[in-house]
Amino acid sequence: MKGIRKAVAVGLFCGLVGLPLGHDARAAGADAGRVDLNSASVEELAKLPGIGPAKAQAIVSHRSTDPFRRPEDLRNVKGIGDKLYEQLKDQITVGGPAAGSSDRGG
Numbered sequence: 439m440k441g442i443r444k445a446v447a448v449g450l451f452c453g454l455v456g457l458p459l460g461h462d463a464r465a466a467g468a469d470a471g472r473v474d475l476n477s478a479s480v481e482e483l484a485k486l487p488g489i490g491p492a493k494a495q496a497i498v499s500h501r502s503t504d505p506f507r508r509p510e511d512l513r514n515v516k517g518i519g520d521k522l523y524e525q526l527k528d529q530i531t532v533g534g535p536a537a538g539s540s541d542r543g544g
Contacts, residue, residue, distance in 0.1 A: 472531040
């Protein structure tokens with residue numbers, strides 16, 4: 439019984455240590471694992487559900503003339519409507535335009 443309590447205590451401690459604390463920690467982790475529409479390569483974008491090589495290239499072409507300011511702007515790309523955006527919105531983010539983003543087409 440003592441061993442079980444110790445294991446539970448260690449598990450709880452490890453879980454608490456891993457929790458983000460404060461607003462800055464949440465903000466830093468908020469975009470972790472998301473694909474940045476302004477800097478991702480065609481290959482990275484094509485891994486998103488519903489986005490193949492052609493749509494990924496369309497995203498890169500669009501951002502070269504009009505960088506994304508917010509994730510919702512993805513709907514301005516031909517072939518990406520509200521339904522597909524809803525599937526993607528939790529997997530994408532928008533950072534600053536990548537240097538030389540127009541030549542990252544692959």
